[in-house]
Amino acid sequence: MRRLPTSCAALLLAAASFCAGHAHAADAAPEAVFDWFHYEGSDPADAAHAPGPGQFRNPVIKGFYPDPSVVRVGADYYLVNSTFGWFPGIPVFHSRDLVHWTQVSNAIDRVDQLDFGKHDLVNGVFAPAITHHDGRFWIANTCFPNCGGNFVITATDPAGPWSDPVWLPDLAGGIDPSLFFDDDGRAWIVNNDLPAGGKERYTGHRAIWLQEFDPKAMRTTGPRTVILDGGIDIAEKPEYVEGPHLFKRDGWYYLTAAEGGTGEMHRQVILRSRTVTGPYAPWQDNPVLTQRDLPRERPFPITSAGHADLVQTQDGDWWAVFLGNRPYPPLEGHYVNTGRETFLMPVRWQDGWPRITAPGQVLPYVLDAPALPAGRAALPTSGAFEVRDEFDGPRLPPYWITVRNPRESWYRLKDGALHLQARGVLLGARDNPSFLARRQQHQDATATTAVRFVPQHDGDTAGLAAFQNEDYWYLLAVTRQDGTPVVVLDRRDGRDKGEAATGTRLASAPLPSTSAASPLQLRVRARGAKYDFAYAGDDGAWRTLARDVDGTLLSTAVAGGFTGAVFGVYAARQGEAR
Template identity: 55%
Template sequence: MGKGGSIRNRWRGLALALAACAPVAHAAGGAAAPAVFDWFEYTGRDAAFEAPLPAGHYRNPVLAGFHADPSVTVGPDGTFYLVNSSFTFFPGVPVFKSTDLVHWTQVGNAIERPDTLDFDGLGVSRGIFAPAIQYHDGLFYVVTTAVDSGGNFFVTAKDPAGPWSEPVWLPGIGGIDPSLFFDEDGKAYIVNNDAPAGTPRYDGHRAIWMQQIDVAAGKPVGPRKVLIDGGVKPEENPIWIEGPHVYKIDGWYYLSDAEGGTGPQHSQVVLRSRNVWGPYVPYERNPILTQRDLPDDRALPVTNAGHADLVQGPDGSWWAVFLASRNYDVRHYNTGRETWLLPVTWKDGWPVILDPGQAIPYVAKAPSFMRGDASQAPNTGNFTWRDEFDAPAQRREWLSVRVPRHAWADFTATPGALSIHPRREGLDTLGNPSFLARRQQHLVFEASTALARPERGIAAGLAAFQNEKYWYFLGVRRAGDDGTEVFLEKRAGEGPSEIVAMRAAGPAQALKLKVSGEEGDYGFAYDAGDGRGWQWLARDQDGTVLSTETAGGFVGAMVGPYARDERAP
């Protein structure tokens, strides 16, 4: 790992200088000395990404790792813009742009000011659900739901890179998954998933509602109406009709929705009407996308496919972005719900993403308007991503768990290094731990860092995190008079965390730490700089505790630098 001797020598000199001049951690109640990290590196090596791309093809998923609930629109210059759910991670609602639907660059976040929303007290998979993006009359709109923290709202921007407006709250619109539809006559409508009228007939019984909205005033107007009650086959008691989008194409209003829950039974269905208010008639060959009809034991399985949004390219072709997951051991997936891309085929006036029984391809023929080379890194494929922490601000790949109320990540205090001011909050908090999180994007990966030995009373290292109840912490702390210990801490469920392994590392002033994963097997290693190189602290650890199947919720595993203040209050 690393860039050779010059980097190692620079780091070793920096670590010794810090050890000599860093302040001792203050007395209980005062600020603790920061933990200092020199670099972070992430490498992914998935078998699904090893095959070379033929000319004119692209690689799926187009956004690997936790990028759930994609929504896409076209700006006035033909550029595509896409947003994803962020739940309680911050900054929230990442905004990507692309000229070809294949190569994406993050340009901003629709939720980026710390005082916009408050996620304290919420589990990781609450917060921002299923944002939808639309462009209309000079403005970009993102409408979404802050679950358990305010309800439905929208924000606007002239430039998707920001700044985005303060939230315009919609207290009259209940439920989740709102999206906007702007009709040709200038009227705007909001559609979303909410409970049906009256008492639900069964668990998962939902409805799709619509109401006209005055976006200038930020208020719904007129009556709400149910467009779908239950799903496209209500007699079969379908569950979780959600994620609706309305499109007007060739005189038809198309209503496309996810159905079946966002797990293995997930699917996409479509209905249409000549009137925006309906009645909407379902396509007789629904679903237009699913993977639930494929065998569990297939190679490199893709599951959970659904929650699609459609967009038209400059050549008249139609495309769908949607979520799906890459599994191992049948049901486990640590990389979360990812963003995939497939062409839409029109059959007798109906849009079809994938015929029944077809597997979602990892390599597909690209749009005729694709630009750029075959590489889609660092969004997908096998690659190495490294942060030398030599920029004055946090890179967009880094997130925090919930909204930081204090600036604990400092990229300028020590040139070429990240200083984390450790907070007392552990990884099991419902607040904001001092953890800088990056998505795990591969089933087979390594993540490593170099850090100075923290001051007494501070633990620092690498966290591999799914949510507040499921995580690993590979940490370093001082021990004895001048010793260093490396430890692995684990939490896997409702009980308290436990120390899985611990080892003395001598008087090391600077260490390197590494987390490796291969599907459900994780390993944790350290290099104390004593000439012995990498030493395994623990191997064959259960990585399924970082899978969504085990931990629950809607996110994927994250990895990154973490520091914790362990001093007595």
Template identity: 50%
Template sequence: MRTAGFALLSLLLAAPAAWAQQAVAFDWFEYVGKDAAFEQPLPPGHYRNPILAGFHPDPGIARAGDKYYLVNSTFGYFPGIPVFESDDLVHWRQIGSVIDRPSQLDFDGLQLSRGVFAPTISFHGGTFYVLNTAVDSGGNYIVTAKDPAGPWSEPVWLPTVGGIDTSLFFDDDGKAYLLNNDAPEGEPLYDGHRAIWLREFDLEKLQPAGEAKVVVNGGMDIAQKPIWIEGPHLYKRDGWYYLSCAEGGTGPQHSQVVARSRNVWGPYVPYEHNPILTQRDLPDDRAEPVTNAGHADLVEGRDGRWWAVFLASRNYGGTHYNTGRETYLLPVEWKDGWPTILEHGRAIPRVAPAPSWVQGAARQAPLSGNFAWRDEFDQPRLDRAWLRVRVPKTAWADLAARPGALTIHPLAENLDTLRNPSFLARRQQHLVFEASTALDVPARPGVAAGIAAFQNEAHWYFLGVRRTAGGKAQLFLEKSAGKPAETIATATLAAGKTLKLKIAGNEGAYSFGYDDGDGWRWLRQGEDGTILSTDVAGGFVGATLGPYARSEESE
């Protein structure tokens, strides 16, 4: 079968010669994380939270035999919806992506925080199912695969299912059910009034069957006007149906709640000690705060103990988090027939006892902890850590043109585009980090290339270099903070061919350096990094870093 990579390579081979002449080669890219919180010693038999550091929100989890599979939201990034595999819930490796072909979805014209929201993954009868909402780009759909590494099917659309946050539940009698968040029956009573709907699902037709019913209206106690009940999951244990949902929005008031019933259709009785997970009841001025906790999914471990994966954020300066919403792991404690993930008033532990069957030291790099990660671009395909902003229509990222280097064939798209810029993005996973690269200075005027720190199309930095008409190399730093980009620093370099560039972040301070052969120097230090935080930039993604090139030739 003709792969997406082969199709993109065919496009490259057909590219005009002028496009090839603008190409810029990047020799390597390195990322180093240095968070103080990750320096806490890790005792034997323990693991480190978050288990997936950096922008890995909305985790969904499934067990197949003795292996576990986890998916995350990627919104407008491509490939979309990474699939991770683990033997022990602690050590994860990405084995593929659900949305890895341009034919599946298209995000052109969308802001980055639209696209794929909150995927869920299930395994039943030898088939894996992922349900997802393509916001502003198609609605709810389902895809299937026999192998979770892929390939996944083309989307099967669910036109009668509105809202977001779809999930499947398989009952003991063979019936399947679909849950989702949507508007309530009638007019909403207040802003944020939503409902959880349930309906049967036909696994042969991959479509809903029968009437839908509201099983939660508003939240656990509608008299309190709870907002944004969402992320529903159904579980069955000891004859009880447990309906667990997120409530309170995705910010500091985020929480996880649960209700139960003896009948799949309800009525569902809320737990009197809800929420079963939150951080909203902790002091705002606590050290190294973890906030926004919620959107949990539960799974039974092979020792019979249950575990929860959920999202949360590591803040600095009270409200800022450039690393986005990350994936955490905690055990589920059952008491009197009810599950609890975290006791009220308790902070999420950064280091916790691992599942009983974890073997060896819980080394989690490059997904958690402090580490150095380097890509020499010497493999036949891009590392799975790399993302593109929206779906690429041309093969601008090329590993074949110059073996051992990444060649970018620059597009005319700036970083403020609502299409696909020629920017290769890697998640920022630490509050304190350095990201660096080495590249060839563009050989002729009309091309700018360098390294970018990117939050969304309106919030980013670009440290770049271009060749002037006189043959000199001009270094520059561009900044976009919710308004048209401006150049905030420039320098003229020697007319050398190669250049190293670096971005160093320390919470809300970002510095930009270069080495043109005389050692590292700073172009600008202490620039405002809070513009790359989710609370300032808005939306649901975290910051990313990577090589970028653009064509500046006029049409």
């Protein structure tokens, strides 16, 4: 069992606004105290695909870590992912071997950098692209909708601090910007937007635009032109061309982008030109990466592969990072609770074109590692693993997240425990409740915690949530019901339009003989499509409150959106709920 070293400042949240604060002394709201949090997980594919010496296992970063972008600086590699409406946003990872990744920061870790508002969690920060130039790291990104548009942030150290956003108004309403620094000293930015004229010729009609970027003035300059309209063959009406990147090799400028949306029809295409402004011609053997030509009913499928970024190692080899989904049975439903994850594959050059997968090739779970010095990670991100948080450091580890921007200090770390103020913001509200979570990273996963909480009024609640968004979640919690403390399981199912923000009560039981000073243990266990909920009192005996509960509720197939499920701790005061 490995834990994040609390002494390693580079691995801790830098945001003062999000770090341990003090509960308001004048507020009489109850406080929930969580002594520790334990996560462990494995996947059925792990047992079926065991890596041998010199091999690695995909995905290299499990769980909700989509839209990867990667850059090499010397012998170091840095990778970023999308986080949408979760805060802090845009995790920044470091690796020496492209396989073992350690999170070193969150690029959006101050509430005054961006305001996610009260939009759905599928909105927020989209598809960051990272690069390095002139001693600085650059991230181009989008905050969507109505929270600023396209922007650039920079840092001299990827561990932060990252700058405030510099907005790029010329990029209009598009998404997925990516910077390219040419060897002649000029810089360019590409992004997805509506086609010329601003009108679709068909649903999902998008274009890739190019404009010069002035890195000293931090603004776009010159004309903005379309370099890819619709996709590599507009006659086929390709949908949602997005996630563009430019790179250069042997005098050719390559434009790579995703087509088909981020679902099962996802694919990666490649074009090239002798000049950066085009025209760009597609490879006749596109796509360079996809799984959409494979049958859904196959063992341990990896689907939706795309949104790739390429990187060249210091030895001249090329590799690609990209997103993919791992659905669990029943496969006809394409149920995915772990979200879109980060995968790694070698790039094979064929007649001057890069290929990641051949037609009909199944993405492997195990393959030979890059020819790089073996690396290490502070915490595992692939394969089966377990992580325990003792809450004994000055700040939370960087993988802990909350929904939207926190506007007040509602938690603190004290005496080796996490203290949550029970506020009047419910888990089902489009707001920022007292809720801290970490990602579900395996199909078979268990999250366990110990909570001390004395509800003062009926409805005061604290516990452990399995959460996909504010409309789809389960909550195993301590509450007071008709004046009596009980342990309950509540569910919110967004398909029930008449359901309240408090959800529906599925089960309840008398509280075990636990004194106010003693913790109550709570446990959620995921087994693919089934989830179990249990609790234990002073005697340590586990009691099942509900078994075989429908876990597909937490999948993107049911809950929608682009994110994955999380497990987290939560507290609320019902009397003043909103």
